[in-house]
Amino acid sequence: MNFAESRFWGLLAAGMAVILLLRWILSSSLGGRRDEFDKFALLSLGLFLLLCISWVTFIIFLVVAVLSYAGLKWILTHNQKRWHFYLFILIPLQLAPLAYYKYANFLVNGVLGFDVPALRHLFIPVGISFYSFQKVAFVVDTLAFRQPLPRFLDYLNFAGFFPQIVAGPIERRRDLLPQMEAFRFRWSAEQVNQGAGWIALGLFFKLCLADNLAALFDPTSMSNAYEIWLANLVFGLRIYYDFAGYSLIALGLASVLGLRLTLNFASPYCATSMVEFWRRWHITLSQWFRDYLYVPLGGGRVGWWAFNVALVFVVSGVWHGAGWNFALWGAIHGMALIANRLLSRRLKLATVLAWPLTMLTAFAAWLAFYETRTAVLGMKLKTLLAPHAYGRPALHEALQRWSSGHGFVLICFLLLTAGVLILEWQSIARRDAPYYYLCRPAILVGLVILTVILAPGKSNGFIYFAF
Amino acid sequence: MDSFTSHFKNVPTRAALLLGTALGSWVVCVVYTLYLNPEVDHYRQGDVIKSAWAAKMEREQGAKIVAYGGSSCEFSIDGERLLANYGLPVVNDGQHAGMGAVVLTESVLGKLRRGDTLIVALEPELLATPLNEEPALAVQFSFAMGHPEWVLHPALDVGHVNWFSAAASLRPGGYHAFTLLGKWMRRQPLYRYQVRDYARSGWARTAVRMALTGEIGEAPHLSNDARILLANLSRWCATNRVRVVYSLPWLYCSPDRFHLLQKRNAEFLIEMIHFIPVLRDQALGADPVASDFADTPLHLTETAALRRTDELGRELRTWDTWTRQDLERARADVQQAARDP
Numbered sequence: 173m174n175f176a177e178s179r180f181w182g183l184l185a186a187g188m189a190v191i192l193l194l195r196w197i198l199s200s201s202l203g204g205r206r207d208e209f210d211k212f213a214l215l216s217l218g219l220f221l222l223l224c225i226s227w228v229t230f231i232i233f234l235v236v237a238v239l240s241y242a243g244l245k246w247i248l249t250h251n252q253k254r255w256h257f258y259l260f261i262l263i264p265l266q267l268a269p270l271a272y273y274k275y276a277n278f279l280v281n282g283v284l285g286f287d288v289p290a291l292r293h294l295f296i297p298v299g300i301s302f303y304s305f306q307k308v309a310f311v312v313d314t315l316a317f318r319q320p321l322p323r324f325l326d327y328l329n330f331a332g333f334f335p336q337i338v339a340g341p342i343e344r345r346r347d348l349l350p351q352m353e354a355f356r357f358r359w360s361a362e363q364v365n366q367g368a369g370w371i372a373l374g375l376f377f378k379l380c381l382a383d384n385l386a387a388l389f390d391p392t393s394m395s396n397a398y399e400i401w402l403a404n405l406v407f408g409l410r411i412y413y414d415f416a417g418y419s420l421i422a423l424g425l426a427s428v429l430g431l432r433l434t435l436n437f438a439s440p441y442c443a444t445s446m447v448e449f450w451r452r453w454h455i456t457l458s459q460w461f462r463d464y465l466y467v468p469l470g471g472g473r474v475g476w477w478a479f480n481v482a483l484v485f486v487v488s489g490v491w492h493g494a495g496w497n498f499a500l501w502g503a504i505h506g507m508a509l510i511a512n513r514l515l516s517r518r519l520k521l522a523t524v525l526a527w528p529l530t531m532l533t534a535f536a537a538w539l540a541f542y543e544t545r546t547a548v549l550g551m552k553l554k555t556l557l558a559p560h561a562y563g564r565p566a567l568h569e570a571l572q573r574w575s576s577g578h579g580f581v582l583i584c585f586l587l588l589t590a591g592v593l594i595l596e597w598q599s600i601a602r603r604d605a606p607y608y609y610l611c612r613p614a615i616l617v618g619l620v621i622l623t624v625i626l627a628p629g630k631s632n633g634f635i636y637f638a639f
Numbered sequence: 640m641d642s643f644t645s646h647f648k649n650v651p652t653r654a655a656l657l658l659g660t661a662l663g664s665w666v667v668c669v670v671y672t673l674y675l676n677p678e679v680d681h682y683r684q685g686d687v688i689k690s691a692w693a694a695k696m697e698r699e700q701g702a703k704i705v706a707y708g709g710s711s712c713e714f715s716i717d718g719e720r721l722l723a724n725y726g727l728p729v730v731n732d733g734q735h736a737g738m739g740a741v742v743l744t745e746s747v748l749g750k751l752r753r754g755d756t757l758i759v760a761l762e763p764e765l766l767a768t769p770l771n772e773e774p775a776l777a778v779q780f781s782f783a784m785g786h787p788e789w790v791l792h793p794a795l796d797v798g799h800v801n802w803f804s805a806a807a808s809l810r811p812g813g814y815h816a817f818t819l820l821g822k823w824m825r826r827q828p829l830y831r832y833q834v835r836d837y838a839r840s841g842w843a844r845t846a847v848r849m850a851l852t853g854e855i856g857e858a859p860h861l862s863n864d865a866r867i868l869l870a871n872l873s874r875w876c877a878t879n880r881v882r883v884v885y886s887l888p889w890l891y892c893s894p895d896r897f898h899l900l901q902k903r904n905a906e907f908l909i910e911m912i913h914f915i916p917v918l919r920d921q922a923l924g925a926d927p928v929a930s931d932f933a934d935t936p937l938h939l940t941e942t943a944a945l946r947r948t949d950e951l952g953r954e955l956r957t958w959d960t961w962t963r964q965d966l967e968r969a970r971a972d973v974q975q976a977a978r979d980p
Binding site: 178361362364365367368369372380384387577581585616617620621623624625626627629630 | 650652665804808810
């Protein structure tokens with residue numbers, strides 16, 4: 173479900189038109205079963221949109237969904253007392269498709285050194301990392317909190333809600349399932365207005381900022397520190413606006429349908445520490461790792477808390493992609509968080525120092541995220557750490573390279589981005605509500621105009637679709 | 640009646656305002672793109688000049704020769720010289736390479752008559768990419784020229800665009816908007832090339848000079864879409880009794896990459912000759928003389944363009960084309976030369 177493609181909106185409009193037409197035709201005969209019709213229609217719409225991506229994606233989603241439900245039902249019916257034991261069987265089964273499609277090539281060919289050509293060309297089914305984690309959480313929450321098994325229709329709507337299925341937010345049972353159980357197509361002006369605002373902001377983030385920054389992202393330099401830093405900056409901004417844009421559109425679509433999703437980003441580049449950064453970046457994934465890995469390992473109250481943090485972040489890095497670079501990216505963040513926790517007890521930095529230090533860490537780490545070639549990554553890291561790479565010739569070379577019209581366009585987009593970040597910062601500082609000022613009607617009108625004018629002709633896929 | 644609207648307690652005014660703003664902005668963008676965009680306007684005016692020359696050639700010479708491609712074609716062939724020195728009624732129908740192979744080809748078909756000759760001078764890179772996603776400039780130019788069918792229903796059946804995507808392309812985009820802003824702030828012309836620099840035959844010249852690196856990219860290989868395009872073009876030409884031939888553009892390369900570029904081009908031509916005949920350019924499109932080029936490695940200076948024109952005149956007069964065997968021999972020769980410089 174690529175919200176940046178006209179095809180998605182066309183299919184959604186067609187699907188909704190069919191549903192509303194059927195609902196109108198059948199209005200008298202449905203009687204008290206209108207709720208059932210609405211739920212079934214929502215599920216059909218989600219599955220139809222998933223099917224439009226590809227057959228394989230559709231089938232794997234259904235396999236994971238049915239397996240999770242059937243496994244849970246079996247445990248609840250037969251062995252509720254020994255649920256801990258059966259979780260060790262069910263969770264690996266839930267994660268098996270993810271492991272195969274995403275990690276088999278890396279593990280078998282990359283780490284173990286075998287040569288299995290068939291694994292090299294596996295494509296990752298869209299959204300598998302997200303919905304697999306959501307279903308694992310669902311199973312654990314149901315058993316741990318002794319919750320009843322929901323109806324299959326409600327469960328499928330929870331597991332396959334189309335705005336969030338391919339790139340999150342990773343929703344919990346307690347948040348989304350009750351809404352699905354009470355779902356009906358009800359439209360209030362307030363919800364539609366709010367949803368339209370989120371969608372407009374999300375499209376601005378994605379089409380205007382992320383897609384234009386993507387076209388200006390140039391990771392080719394290996395020996396010029398300034399150019400590597402610039403690439404890190406552009407990539408860091410791009411991935412944020414790309415993913416936050418997707419999440420906001422998902423939030424908006426849900427809102428239009430009368431449902432509430434979790435805000436997945438809360439202006440992470442306004443954070444003044446790495447701990448705060450992770451409270452604001454991909455919030456539902458951070459919470460997932462906290463609740464289902466960090467806390468079971470002992471959390472932060474045990475002697476080996478630093479190991480727990482490091483492990484969680486390395487796993488989080490590998491969740492993003494099968495490669496050593498992603499593990500390194502996670503490890504850098506893990507180390508930063510450990511340092512953050514150790515130093516914050518003794519040292520209280522002023523915001524003017526803490527914010528640039530946090531951003532320096534976050535943007536330096538992006539290098540390990542986008543540079544998937546390990547040898548090149550090593551060279552670039554070496555350049556960043558070498559003092560002579562910051563000499564005048566390197567600066568002159570970088571300025572020469574960006575002195576053309578291309579450089580002017582980049583400056584314009586960086587200024588536009590800076591303006592948006594200032595509004596994000598003000599929203600938090602004055603209102604404690606992320607994106608508050610960006611969602612003001614007058615600002616939204618301006619953002620819509622900018623999106624229409626500045627969105628590039630060529631749309632890029634969402635980065636997180638690859639995860 | 641349980642309809643959509645009956646659920647609303649009141650009208651979602653903010654959503655309507657945002658939607659209205661989007662539509663209003665889009666309409667303004669369409670007006671700008673079709674009537675005010677300096678780039679589109681330049682090529683529209685250029686097309687008037689080229690079409691006038693084509694009409695004159697038809698009137699005065701009967702059958703004509705139309706050379707088309709990206710800007711490398713536009714900057715390299717002087718039709719008036721070919722007419723005066725070789726008696727060849729050549730129209731230079733080169734446009735912007737950013738329009739893509741499909742629209743460049745579609746736009747030339749309407750100018751061809753029975754008995755004409757078509758010189759395909761598309762840059763190899765244009766034929767090495769998938770052609771299923773038309774560049775925005777292609778859509779903009781098609782609509783501005785009053786020929787949306789070039790992208791919506793292309794005659795050669797390659798590179799269709801749906802109405803929604805086409806409508807979405809009729810906007811300037813960030814790169815264009817900010818580049819224009821930069822030029823306006825620096826008081827530069829809003830488009831680098833001027834209509835007054837067109838010769839009557841459609842040949843373009845420029846006084847702009849830029850430093851060139853002489854780097855060459857990856858070896859281009861015909862994409863599947865390009866193969867379909869060339870096969871369909873060949874069929875179209877046969878049906879309409881139009882003679883068709885391919886002519887490789889000249890590309891600047893540093894002297895140490897001269898043989899490498901020749902080898903690359905020979906391989907490309909071996910693929911090309913499967914679909915249409917190829918004019919025999921002994922240099923195989925490689926030119927290691929930096930002063931032959933103006934502002935890009937594909938835009939010849941006036942002096943070099945005259946040399947290229949003469950070379951083309953000779954090839955056309957004698958209808959000197961490569962055979963597959965010749966090309967394979969040439970590839971082997973340049974490969975050897977690359978090994979033993």
